[in-house]
Amino acid sequence: MASEAQLTLPLCPPTPASFEQFIGDEANDAAVRALRHFLATPNETLFFLAGEEGTGKTHLLTAACAEVEHLGARCAYAPLAEAVALSPELLSDWEQYDLICLDDLDAIAARNDWEETVFHLFNRVRDAGHRLLISAPRLPALLDIELPDLRSRLQWGTSFRLRMPDDALKQLILKNRAHQRGMRLNDPLADYLLRHYDRNLGRLMCLLDRLDKVSLARQRRLTLPFVRSVIADMASERQG
Known part of the structure; x- marks a missing residue:
């Protein structure tokens, strides 16, 4: 046993x-x-x-x-x-x-x-x-x-x-993962995540997981205001 x-x-x-x-x-x-x-x-x-x-x-x-x-x-x-x-x-x-x-x-x-x-x-x-x-x-x-x-x-x-992917490849990876989850992540949104959230691909994937769950729960598609609100909620949780 x-x-x-x-x-x-x-x-x-x-x-x-x-x-x-x-x-x-x-x-x-x-x-x-x-x-x-x-x-x-x-x-x-x-x-x-x-x-x-x-x-x-x-x-x-x-x-x-x-x-x-x-x-x-x-x-x-x-x-x-x-x-x-x-x-x-x-x-x-x-x-x-x-x-x-x-x-x-x-x-x-x-x-x-x-x-x-x-x-x-x-x-x-x-x-x-x-x-x-x-x-x-x-x-x-x-x-x-x-x-x-x-x-x-x-x-x-x-x-x-393994080599760290450059930003162009990271953006492609993010869009591909979002597509696998049934989300549409356009180029401006992917670029925003890389520039304003985190360049670490592992943490970006965790963010995509969170966006997927919240978007399903709220029946929301990915938009810049929605993404910003989810990121703000995550920041508040870490501070709390």
């Missing part, structure tokens, strides 16, 4: 994504092709994605989970920035999964119990012939991981660094 900690941590990504929904430049598209090749040809144990917040790391990890599950395999996903509040024992027996996705590995840096656990998990996954997909803001050699054996293991696989 699973422990309470294991039940608390989602084994599946809460918001599934797909590779087809990922919009990137030429360099990031190359990373996606390499990742899909890694998933299709299990010759390596580890694939490592590095990139700043907003470059799409979590999107690609959730897309990888969706792809392997579509093929009948099993995937486990751990958002380590949240999971470190729990016991690392929750990763016990995870080598049984065909693909294990560890998001934000930097969150366990200098946490001896977590570093040891991930190191031993790596070895068990390799012995089982399964695979690890890991993300962090920086490449493995630049992380503040203290356990030498884990630092070494993290450099065994294929690594790619």
Whole structure:
């Protein structure tokens, strides 16, 4: 029977994504092709994605989970920035999964119990012939991981660094996500969000989620006054 900690941590990504929904430049598209090749040809144990917040790391990890599950395999996903509040024992027996996705590995840096656990998990996954997909803001050699054996293991696989999209690409990503949610985000509105709200793509996506919920609840379409009012409400909530 699973422990309470294991039940608390989602084994599946809460918001599934797909590779087809990922919009990137030429360099990031190359990373996606390499990742899909890694998933299709299990010759390596580890694939490592590095990139700043907003470059799409979590999107690609959730897309990888969706792809392997579509093929009948099993995937486990751990958002380590949240999971470190729990016991690392929750990763016990995870080598049984065909693909294990560890998001934000930097969150366990200098946490001896977590570093040891991930190191031993790596070895068990390799012995089982399964695979690890890991993300962090920086490449493995630049992380503040203290356990030498884990630092070494993290450099065994294929690594790619995702580039931050420029404003034109961010605008395209925003409009595409809005379209997927049934909202029409025109160019002036997308430009307004980039100029006056936040240039961080992750936080912009959170804003789109909020706009979607509020527009449905109020039966409103996206207009500049409506968007401004939702942003003002969010600012008031943070201050309160």
